[in-house]
Amino acid sequence: MTASVTTYQRTEYPRPQFKRQSWINLNGTWKFAFDDHNVGEKGGWHEKPSFSTEIQVPFTYETKASGIGEEKFHPYIWYQRTFEIPKDEIGKRAILRFQASDYVTKVWVNGRYIGEHVGGYAAFSFDISHAIDHTKENELVVKVEDTQSCTQPRGKQRWTDKNFGCWYVQNTGIWQTVWLEFLNEESIESVKMTPNIDTGSIAFDYKLNGELAEDSRLETTITFSGKKVKQFSLTPDRLNIHFEVNLASEMHEWKVFHWAPQHPNLYDVTFRLYVEGELVDEVDSYFGMRKISIKNGQVLLNNVPIYQKLLLDQGYWTDTMLTPPSDEAMLEDIDKTLQMGFNGVRKHQKIEDERFLYWCDKKGLLVWSEMAATYEFSDEAVENFTNEWLEIVQQHYNHPSIITWVPFNESWGIPNILVDEKQQKFTEAIYYLTKSIDSERPVIVNDGWEHTISDIIALHDYEELGEAFYERYKDKDKILSSEITHNHHKYAFAEGYEYKGQPVMLTEYGGIAFNDDRGWGYGNQVDSEEAFLKRYQEITDAIKAIPYISGYCYTQTTDVQQEINGLLREDRTPKISLDKIKKVNDTRRTNR
Template sequence: MTTTVTTYQRTEYPRPQFQRQSWINLNGSWKFAFDDQNIGEKGLWFEKSSFTTEIQVPFTYETKASGIGEQKFHPYIWYQRTFEIPKDEIGKKTILRFQASDYITKVWVNGIYIGDHTGGYAAFSFDISHAIDHTKENEIVVKVEDSQSCYQPRGKQRWREENFGCWYVQNTGIWQTVWLEFLNQESIEKIKISPNIDTNSVVFDYKLNGDMPKDSKLETTILFAGKKIKQFSIMPDRLNFSFEVNIASDLFEWKIMHWAPQHPNLYDVQFRLYVGSELVDEVDSYFGMRKISIKDGQVLLNNVPIYQRLLLDQGYWTDTMLTPPSDGAMIEDIEKTIEMGFNGVRKHQKIEDERFLYWCDKKGLLVWSEMAATYEFSDEAVKNFTKEWLEIMQQHYNHPSIITWVPFNESWGIPNVLVDKKQQKFTEAIYHLSKTIDTERPVIVNDGWEHTVSDIIALHDYEELGEVFYERYKDKDRILNNEITHNHHKYAFAKGYAYQGQPVMLTEYGGIAFNEGKGWGYGNQVKSEDEFLHRYESITQAIKNTPYICGFCYTQITDVQQEVNGLLTENRVPKVALEKIKEINLK
């Protein structure tokens, strides 16, 4: 009997929000080795690597797609591959980029130590120009160190040898695309794009690299559906500067085109950097004209209240786990979410692939971006969390689909936040720090219960019966004044904090297990589609009938390993008719 092994390839440009044409994809076959005794650095493996195992990057060794499929935890692993510099790129700076690698990543090129990065979810890069030999093949060697520490942001990755509860197989090493880009001495490092629909304007915060001779010029061209809306040029006299431009156009009846789920309009924008008459860098990007605000206990999108129908999405696949297997796989999840009548997802305990966010931008799916949690509180955990959270916010800021930041969930990493002043101050610090990066999007602290400062009060409750839920929640004041626990075991607010009129949402509920008695979910497992739909409608309608609740998030889109409370199986097969879920959601 022949076993068919699916080969997955990630060949797409990994960062559509900041896209260049001059790049080389380094995904594919690499040499690989385990180093459980941590002898590789002392043994100079970065100089004389002779790894005999192969791995398919960007899939971690724990996955089937990697070609290894070893789920035992290994704290030290090594990668190696070679590459050549194309003739057209000789003389330029060579930048090695990692979209994500978990957790401490060290890099050598041709035996020369390049640098390291700590964090499992943020992108990072190195200038490796000084180590390159343009006359021959060059060698990259990567060491990744991981741990089972609860002081590092883990998300849903287990820290024991076996899965337990709702924690799954760990994710070690390179798990998103690795690539090379080639830059001239003067280049565009990043651009922060801030739309303002109230003034029909956009603010561009530019960051450039290089000496910027006096005859340098940065040209920005804004287009919609291929038609030029605005073009302007700046003669940069420094590397960091801002520019605000009004983009109102007579091409549109309402002057600008808003971004929203029902019409996800995107403006294209081209950035071209010249030194004299020479084009030295060119970047393609896009943005959406949309506004998130809060007023009178409601979340507003483009100044109009929006009822959010969210679906919890953990972003796991059978053969590739945390790494999306393809663009098509991400699109399938987004389209099925929309097909079921949801208008958004809460990306749970994972910072998702930027191409997923790109497709949410394109297709009009709202996203709550939630940080992967630590699970113990300490100075080290505070340092690890804060550093990576800031990196992630800055990297994903430009995506119009992201409408909410969620740094904390269910007191994970801040287990005594109910009464511990130190942990409470940490959440306040992260809230205000987040607001310095992004003044507009709501920040939730802490999703589920025991909120401190928070723009939305997000409650979790897995009550099975709609009538029981409605009876408990109809008394808004008792729940939001901490007179009763909203879900039988947790209060809405930490001690010393009070309700300030924020919007209230039910951001985890349901979790109905439906898998012929195997695996687990929340409450009693159902045995038929009819039984599932009856329970789903009962609890969903009770939430919608509660007047002060302005949105919900159902748990969850797919099964994940031992957890079988998905609307779809882990292989994306619907358990119930999708149109029936949509009918209940939109009722």
């Protein structure tokens, strides 16, 4: 089955916050095969692949953009393509990188097994140097195994054969860029960057690879708008190094450029590793000097309270589903979000493409990064979730636009958290694990209701009437007590937990849909722009009028398959004037 569709190409460098020059993009046309009876490995498909179908990587077979467009679930799929090693890269280590592949990915090169990765949303890589032949074309074979199990982090991917509720067509296989990178034996593995605006300094945690000579030198050059701010060299005597540098300079009247939505200042930084006087690795990156903190029931950005006006953003496109079709498509979403007067997005049940986060860093759009949920609680689900969440927090730590981590949503995967101590302890463990890696950002456990320990109390309520909204939430002590349900069906806290002065936000509301029998929204559908705007303004103004609520998140940016409550259609055309939405968001907060 072949679908007629626009040809999409993902040719951009996939990891702009850790960029090298020596790389090859492996997106494009691959050979492809279904293996529903799982006979491929025993049958030696990895040794002698003869796949007759073609697929466009990085789009999954379920998408039109893949060239296949079949929505039926297939648990085992295979990919094959060839590649050559450029002459200039011969002798270097060849690293095969996947930005994301869902769910178990196995790799062979020239018939030789390389390894596997488990998880659908984290990036991963393999050193394939020992398996390649520099004198000929090399054969790359990939098998991806997926399931309909609710013990693996799925997010909004359905686990039945049909869409239902707010769950959509599954996402199977490679769905972000595949690429090759070439490194010397000695290289820079990663650099964790932690800003401190209170001291005007930035901390670097370097992780190096290889056997370093005594005269090795690690050089870091920091610039702003092309002008050098700082440059320093370290003599690495081990593979893990911590160093802090003060950024104060006369380039700015306050000595340091801060990052914020209204001025998303970014410092550029280049890392160079020299061995015996020779440059062996060079990486370009960037960072933002910003601080997220909590004080007196408010979220502070750079020590100043910030009222967050977020959009729930699920990141689906008509032809490509979870895979952004292009840089331009990601920029369109960001620009329209800003044009509507929102200052951030809650990236819902999806770990987004690195380039989306890059553009949020550049544009100044705040991001809540939310993990894809499991839907059962078991030892297997705990292990799957924990391992992948740990990878994700580490990989996305350096993005200044990410200001909040959201590991859990609406008790998904922890269905009895209200009373089950075991599930409660799991969320506590994830909270503290996240804090052990990143003490700088708030962590929300469990967005929507039934919180355990959480830096922000995030409540969901799809009330249609503004006055009812206000009356329900005006009494803070009552709404945050264990006496009543805040939205007529859920308590704000799990049993044994209580409010301790955290910021409170309405992080899902609205979801208004126009009359259309092809899908659904929350509450009654409306039949005109006037009716939409009246309801939207009344409920938004009601939230703003409640003094203790420090922000909101409207559902949602775009329609997604059968869920038609977006401010934009799935093709990104607006349903309502963007300026009229902005006018509501820009209305000043007033106490009633």
